Amino acid sequence: NAGVMQNPRHLVRRRGQEARLRCSPMKGHSHVYWYRQLPEEGLKFMVYLQKENIIDESGMPKERFSAEFPKEGPSILRIQQVVRGDSAAYFCASSPTPSNPANYGYTFGSGTRLTVV
């Protein structure tokens, strides 16, 4: 049973380009969460999605950032017109339905390290 798969592991983009980060949750998990880890900072929540629905996007920057989790395929975090300040590690996590406390806690992917040059 593969864990949470993120690709690419490393992504280099020039300023102004678009970055697309992919996350395939664990088999049987229908909830996906994206976090950003800036250098020398902790993990900051960005967005929580279920299939075809955004549940909580309170951590998403208002502009240039978007996320989706389609019915088929991986979840995508999209950053348009990247700037140097977007350079960070982006982690995806997945969980089964969180309504049962026994299911609390996520499985994390290994992350995508975005470098904007």
Place this chain on the structure above:
Amino acid sequence: AQSVAQPEDQVNVAEGNPLTVKCTYSVSGNPYLFWYVQYPNRGLQFLLKYITGDNLVKGSYGFEAEFNKSQTSFHLKKPSALVSDSALYFCANQGGKLIFGQGTELSVKP
């Protein structure tokens, strides 16, 4: 509103000595607390969690944590540190989503 705090940016311990990484929380309702570890250039690995039940929780790699409701703390402990325990440790609370503390860099020296 909920928050998790890790008051120490860095903890230094000699190998073989006990280690403690501190975490305090502020949540409305019941806390659901977690510890994760992050090795360099890797993702987060789950160590242990407190949902309900015994206040002393045992987890992976010999780590344990004690939930203290009166002090609103959930400190991570290990009786005898190893050099390989050197990593970044995160405490978190789940209230709809995981909210992390700022992380504590643990350095274990031989």
